[in-house]
Amino acid sequence: MRYLPLTQADRSAMLDRIGVSSIDDLFVDVPEEARLSGPIGGLPLHAGEMAVERHMQRLSRRNLAAGDAPFFLGAGAYRHHVPASVDHVIQRGEFLTAYTPYQPEIAQGTLQMLFEFQTQVARLYGCAVANASMYDGSTACWEAVAMAGRVTRRKRVVLSGALHPHYAEVVRTMAKFTDDEIADALPSLQGTPDNEGLIARIDDETSCVVVQYPDILGRIPDLGAIAEAAHAKGALLVAVNTEPVALGAIKSPGELGADIVVGEGQAIGVGLQFGGPYLGLFAVRDARHARQMPGRLCGETVDAEGKRGFVLTLSTREQHIRREKATSNICTNSGLCALAFSVHMTLLGEEGLRRLAACNHSLACEAADRLAQIPGVELLNDSFFNEFTLRLGTDARQVVRRLADDGVLAGVSLGRLFPGVDALEDGLLVAVTETTTREDIETLASALQEALA
Amino acid sequence: MRYLPLTQADRSAMLDRIGVSSIDDLFVDVPEEARLSGPIGGLPLHAGEMAVERHMQRLSRRNLAAGDAPFFLGAGAYRHHVPASVDHVIQRGEFLTAYTPYQPEIAQGTLQMLFEFQTQVARLYGCAVANASMYDGSTACWEAVAMAGRVTRRKRVVLSGALHPHYAEVVRTMAKFTDDEIADALPSLQGTPDNEGLIARIDDETSCVVVQYPDILGRIPDLGAIAEAAHAKGALLVAVNTEPVALGAIKSPGELGADIVVGEGQAIGVGLQFGGPYLGLFAVRDARHARQMPGRLCGETVDAEGKRGFVLTLSTREQHIRREKATSNICTNSGLCALAFSVHMTLLGEEGLRRLAACNHSLACEAADRLAQIPGVELLNDSFFNEFTLRLGTDARQVVRRLADDGVLAGVSLGRLFPGVDALEDGLLVAVTETTTREDIETLASALQEALA
């Protein structure tokens, strides 16, 4: 086996040193009846690289890669161009095969990167402190809810109806076990988010209100008004962002008064990957909340010679120290994805991020106008960044499937996101990024027109 | 521009320090009439990664990649599976973006690798010393001829008719300018190489006889007999190998008495790449000939503290020291390809190389037997390793083109290699490696049968 360095001669010599006659003697503590007598059922013997690669290639060809079709999906996962140097950096063995940086003297590479990452995220979100990343946006969202409970000591959670339904479902799932009360709703199909309705649901028992920005229909809610209302009731505003590129064009949630800002960082550096691994971002506007945060945090310090250095810090919040009293059971961050995000963000810089955002928005505006010209198609949004909702007047799931058969990946139907909600079934979410070409938009327009004719 | 770090503010500050007012002032020595007034004709402005990648992808799709078709080409370039870790290693920035190791204190990585490479090549070839690589097999072949001239002080070169015709043409081309006399021939279409005919052409003026092993028709000549005959006349035997994997199964040229062994190393680690960059291998059986060798050599030494280290050595042979008296004008080796070869060879090891060779030979035997069953097809070779010649009874070029239209890359016609030689036009060279599947062989057999029917 190419991955196993021991030779038979090595094994014999080592057994001699140990003083046993066979490897089996080392498994003496495993009761006889628990030992497998033969190889695992059905699993073939070891295979060479070629065979494995061919198998995986064969499976991959049963997928339609986004790059091989006009592609318009978003809804929490966005396709952006990732510069080639990002993948180069994350394949450096010293990053790829490093352990969690618990030994800071020999992990400054990862630690400094995390410190830079935390600063980038905090600034992007308009916050004081960001952590070293979470699993993904949806779990970060739940962690924010849990943290709001710790901070406010309240148990009632108000979810915006226009929160990503998977995110809402994760919160509902976890809340079942923590006995939080979840006040949720369905999204209202109107051009502007229903802030008034949301605000009306905030009461004196509310720990937090959770609002997506831009929301699941692509609309851009006025977070400032919600923050004000929440704070008036002693509740926190948790802002959720699933498209960080948008924040190159619109105000940051922190700037607008959000107390905890969480989101999905996948759009920058990470890629689609069929949903994972992704990158949970987590930040708080007020540095005093840092000790209530979940997850790893990297901080600056000095070494014995006075040189600047970085360490994982405030670990007294964490499970390996606090055990059952930890702020979260989380023990992993999404290190390599954080690196990819940070490298891509460094390549972009402020100028690049703003251009990227402008380019996304301008193409999306073009696309929205073009598609709204199709008979029977109506643009829902008054505001949007790079994703908007069309009403097709017919079940959008069927349309999406039909277009997929023709090789066009038309977007995400609201029926897929909110199964069984009839009022939403004619909605189609369409995302447009810098990877979308004008030909793609034309192809979609024609295909849609034909499908609706 | 993403590759240019200077900002406008930087440029101004730098011009200030220099004491000129504009960049143009730095080009003052360029006569006005020689300066381009506008941008280069027709070349567009700078383009983003996406645009460039799309353009290159579009061009690449006009090629039929070997991996996308049943593939049987050889004739000096072989398709083998390259382990994924090889590409990982050669993409390490410290190897990829390093300079020629003229400063050994900070180039031990490249130097130790070259020392290991030289040893691997020397052993594979059955030689005492190998150099740090040449451009490719064909230029190494000419350098061997030139070296034989230096060693023997003779000017007559005997080329085997079964030497790769491109190699022969490179030798003939260079010899036009050096006034060497080239005695060449066409290959004889028979099952066993015409050693007697070759030996008969060696005379007392012959500096060297150049023999390919296995030869261009895939046959395996008995180098030992030729070596003996050459040495009897005071000539050197230059053995040329274009498929290093073969040497895992057959005796090394050095072992059989070749004085200079050269070849193409592409088959191990490098890949097809439409012909380049490839990897010229160059070795001499007798260490005393080392000072007559062309190209870079890496040698062992010690540093000021007595630690083992490596340096480029015997550079008094080379152009940057000897100028017009150098043994060659060569000043580059094929460093990164040598690294790829060395990593792949290290992964293989002796056991792996032998298995790889055995697997190639056994599949080739199967294929030869299968194809020889096709009516009208005749197997020429009495001996072969992983490549053999079929006689089709009709112009093989036409057959190859027709099969290519059907998506089968059937092999190399002798007509392509030896244009205009009617006697060879029905010959088809078929190469089979571990990347060939039994289905590929069946596909070729059916297609061939149909084409010949």
Next chain:
Amino acid sequence: LEEPLIFEIGHAETTGVDLPEIAPGGPNRLGGMERRDPIGLPGLSEPETVRHYTRLSRQNYAIDLGLFPLGSCTMKHNPRLNEKVARIPGFADVHPLQPVSTVRGALEVINELAHWLIELTGMHGVAMSPKAGAHGELCGILCIRAALEARGDAREVILVPESAHGTNPATAAFAGYRVENIPANADGRVDLEALKARLGPDVAGVMITNPNTCGLFERDMKAISDAVHAAGGFVYCDGANFNAIVGKVRPGDLGVDAMHINLHKTFSTPHGGGGPGSGPVVLSQALSPYGPLPFTARTADGVVHLVEEENAAEFDHTSAFGRMTAFHGQMGMFTRALAYILSHGADGLAQVAEDAVLNANYILRSLDDLLDAPFGDSGPCMHEALFGDRGFAEGLSTLDLAKSLIDEGYHPMTMYFPLVVHGAMLIEPTETESKAGLDQFIEAFRSVAERARAGDGAMKQAPYYAPRRRLDETQAARKPVLAWQGAKGD
């Protein structure tokens, strides 16, 4: 040369990405939310970026550089083929919400991996979506809670051995349970009688690690499971140490109801400096109905389906306790883990366990003359060797030995864990180390151990030859600086 922060060398107007210039301030549809103030994100050109991160990377230790003797963390070689297959566009460039007709291959990968995980563990089902080991633990415990609630049985306590990973009690607490410890017996294993005595109608289950964190196989595992089941509880097994037994022992045969699998440990997806992980949870027949959505299922016609909220009923899975995460889990890790399993095959995986155990015992027996091996007399260890600090000179600690090991060119072993051994040193070499590599490590370890016994005070200031000397963690925690404090402008 010290590497500056990007904030110290970048400029807001520099960019390493070429994008069209679009004038800001034109008409837009941003709902009046246009960003106006500077964000404070410096940019670097591509040459500067590559150099910055290349230089940073060289301050890290990594498997590609040397042995990582981290007990319980299984730092083994990451095959490069797996990196390659994960990057095939058909996997890497696919959106999680594409119509299922366009992602059949992705679903096949998930289903195929799920199948082998089930076979390798002898279980009945698997929840693939958990994002990491701890997330998988949580998933398993939630399955247990859902199963108990489904039978109207509101139990309150989870039993955890003292030697457990910190995630175990944290998970149980997060899932709403009270955590109680189970004592260990003298040879480092769960005290079966004490456990039996504690079982009762308030105990939801136990969380056990097997092989345990002392590196020992829990001989009584089956008896433990039987006792827990008899008392109406469930058995959670922490799968962190599965590498020791993969292909040799199936936890399902020992009565385990749920076990997470850290794909980055046993199946060698890269650790990446702290993630991303992936923590599928295999489940017994009793727990499978409660596993979360989504999952994949192959029907008799061979088609692999994606089972989500809307079609759970078709697949008889309406008891699912909910959803752990958006989308389908860590696809990028699934491709790697599947390639790993297929590369090793049945023979290779068993050899993995055998060589991992052989290497650990080789280390145990090459050091136990010099170091206290608390359970060394009770037979072989599994894939990790455990030592204590007995015999160290006054004033020198396990930490000092660990930091001195850095100067020898190695990452330290796991320290002060498990808690049950004083000054614990837990060494897991894994199967991807050669004998020559182990011998070199043993020599280095003996040298620092001898210095620790002899009382070499210089060890207190180690490391000397690392990119940094010891870092002041107290200062970092007391006055946290968690982001660069410089100005947002240039």
Next chain:
Amino acid sequence: LEEPLIFEIGHAETTGVDLPEIAPGGPNRLGGMERRDPIGLPGLSEPETVRHYTRLSRQNYAIDLGLFPLGSCTMKHNPRLNEKVARIPGFADVHPLQPVSTVRGALEVINELAHWLIELTGMHGVAMSPKAGAHGELCGILCIRAALEARGDAREVILVPESAHGTNPATAAFAGYRVENIPANADGRVDLEALKARLGPDVAGVMITNPNTCGLFERDMKAISDAVHAAGGFVYCDGANFNAIVGKVRPGDLGVDAMHINLHKTFSTPHGGGGPGSGPVVLSQALSPYGPLPFTARTADGVVHLVEEENAAEFDHTSAFGRMTAFHGQMGMFTRALAYILSHGADGLAQVAEDAVLNANYILRSLDDLLDAPFGDSGPCMHEALFGDRGFAEGLSTLDLAKSLIDEGYHPMTMYFPLVVHGAMLIEPTETESKAGLDQFIEAFRSVAERARAGDGAMKQAPYYAPRRRLDETQAARKPVLAWQGAKGD
């Protein structure tokens, strides 16, 4: 930790590649040549292999780690996009002898790159097949010789300036010419009058580097060309320094007949620790008919053809002097170079030259108070700054300064070249260095220059902080050890 040789850690029976076992000694068709003796090739498993080469790599300096001030060698950033496109299977996995109908895209790449090289140099044709710069030089000189022979004019001498690269005289000699030097004038350029005086019916041509190796533009280039042409000779230009003028000046406009282009210099294909290079040669109308086969040509119908021996007549190219190499040249470098050209575009390439020249002058003017700049008074330099060792303390040399620079974290500059300046130091920063990076380098350089002037004897033993101290090159050459001498068995 010292990294051992693979021969010291590998075993003949170890392999990092899984292949079927096929019993040796069975029937075969090897013509009786089966190998029986051991070869002596050790194998390593994949983990050991990756670690060995990763560790080795860390003993190298590289552009990815820092500035490479190597005059005349143009070590600039290598864009990662170019690595990516070179690996597209449609380019990387294509055989050179595939039927042309299956390689149209590859021929398009060659032809497109050829087109831009011609446009950028203002020439008439280009031979794409030369494998490296020196190979290109040879190709150019052979074109000249073929052209002269075609008109029955057997000239014997090639004139080369004293400051030329060593390859120039070596190439001329290899092509059968006698080499004579042309003197330089006081400001570091070719002495036009002396050259004119030497021209005559025996002179085949001149080989000139422009910008020259002193970093200066040959102001009289056009006059030189005119004089050479008037005397019936040809002008070869060494293209090593094209980076200084790309997009700004076209050598064809200056009367050049042939010039090789090091794709790894101006067009940034990676240096790779010494290759592979790629050296296309652009040719004037007079020389184009003699260029070697194969090449590509686009016909009026837009199709790109491969022109080889058999169809040379169709393309009116029967005067080709022959073939420089098997197959078609360095395809893998062509894809990278084309991506580089398209990425930069017309504006970016001109900016490359401008920034390269700006950076060099910035260095010249930041050091010329401390170091002797022999041609510093005669105006700006082009893309490299030249200094001499005048002013160094007794006993300290350019070599000592170079080795001390290593301790400052930099690769040394080019030393003792060009030969016309005593203790020459030739510094080429290239356009991919930032101002901050240059300032740091200047500071380091000033510090070692000051030490050299002050006579700091410690410099004679530098470097102190590199992976190795100074190596004994004399011993290496006197008793060459060119291969590992250990046994072939295990």
